[in-house]
Ligand SMILES: Nc1ncnc2c1ncn2[C@@H]1O[C@H](COP(=O)(O)OP(=O)(O)OP(=O)(O)O)[C@@H](O)[C@H]1O
């Protein structure tokens with residue numbers, strides 16, 4: 527038994543989300559052999575790697591290596607967050623390895639709630655995360671995160687430091703505009719503001735930057751797609767037809783501006799009364815899943831309508847923080863894993879060179 531034989535045997539182990547063998551996916555790290563004992567290091571592409579997949583991977587790796595003649599197999603894990611290519615010196619955004627937009631065709635379907643809990647869930651999984659609130663028309667991230675301290679003044683190199691709250695870095699248009707004031711933003715102003723927000727903020731190293739978008743298919747979406755490479759997007763919809771129709775428009779716009787659609791989250795999917803257990807599908811159910819099947823994009827998960835989720839958003843302590851062990855919090859943790867895996871998928875599957883060519887802007 528030697529390293530080459532073990533590596534050959536590991537070609538039979540398929541990663542369930544990436545649907546390819548772990549050798550080809552470059553997930554196999556150091557292999558150490560000592561007599562008939564083997565230690566195999568597996569490189570995971572995200573700290574949010576799903577625990578079910580990890581268990582499956584581990585038993586498949588052990589079986590394959592035993593099949594190659596080992597009597598004892600130890601599997602060790604390291605995390606190397608899959609990321610798009612390093613940006614050029616001229617790029618506006620330098621620190622974040624992955625940029626994920628949270629969008630919807632419609633207002634009020636829960637984009638900001640999903641964006642906030644997704645960011646916090648990724649951080650709870652162990653990732654370095656930032657959230658950027660680009661909703662110039664109604665920034666709600668500061669409220670949802672309990673009004674984190676506004677960032678301190680510019681650093682020596684005139685960069686703005688994001689606030690740090692609940693372990694994530696936070697930047698919002700809301701830090702710069704009066705809450706009461708109705709702001710009328712024209713396209714070029716939106717573009718300049720975003721340019722400044724993106725270029726002047728010192729994010730530092732981040733595994734994921736989550737961008738919360740305003741509803742629809744307007745200036746913010748267009749400017750953002752022109753200013754930075756976005757390598758994934760989460761489309762939020764409620765189950766009913768009017769929301770689905772609008773999210774289809776959102777997806778169509780993202781395809782035109784070449785923002786990859788990572789998947790769909792169905793929010794307010796059903797209501798379960800916490801007192802009596804009565805189950806009600808207020809806005810119908812399953813529209814998001816059906817759409818994902820129709821257009822062939824991943825379904826990332828569903829979240830019910832629940833007072834505790836609304837309260838968490840209003841009170842500045844999102845459910846992932848205020849009730850980390852609740853069933854809803856676990857749903858967001860699962861969605862975060864799904865998002866991280868589907869963001870990683872095209873990166874780990876592509877031959878190295880073409881990934882670079884595909885993502886550079
Ligand atoms: N699953 C849920 N259960 C209960 N309330 C929810 C849920 N999701 C969102 N809400 C509530 O619905 C309202 C709208 O949510 P949110 O602000 O996240 O939507 P949005 O799509 O970002 O809105 P906008 O288009 O104005 O940016 C908020 O009061 C939020 O607390």
Ligand SMILES: [Mg+2]
Pocket residue numbers: 637638639661666738739740
């Ligand atoms: Mg919002």
